[in-house]
Amino acid sequence: MTTTTLGVKLKSETQNRLKMAAENLDRTPHWFMRVAILELIQKVESGVRIEGIIDEKLLPDDTDRNSVAMRNLREKF
Numbered sequence: 001m002t003t004t005t006l007g008v009k010l011k012s013e014t015q016n017r018l019k020m021a022a023e024n025l026d027r028t029p030h031w032f033m034r035v036a037i038l039e040l041i042q043k044v045e046s047g048v049r050i051e052g053i054i055d056e057k058l059l060p061d062d063t064d065r066n067s068v069a070m071r072n073l074r075e076k077f
Helices: 012-024 029-045 059-066 068-076
Strands: none
Touching: 012 029, 059 068
């Protein structure tokens, strides 16, 4: 199995939270991110929709900023 390195931009506050959470589990931030990503992939593959992942109050703003479909729609105009 080959691996690929991906970059993730995090705010410094989030990076600090990641480091602390990983330390609390006696793990590395790399381990923490890998496990979190795999768990989210499994949720989506099992049928969870975006509403089951993002708080409904945050969903409109998140959709506006991160939706691929919305981005494609804006690019058409």
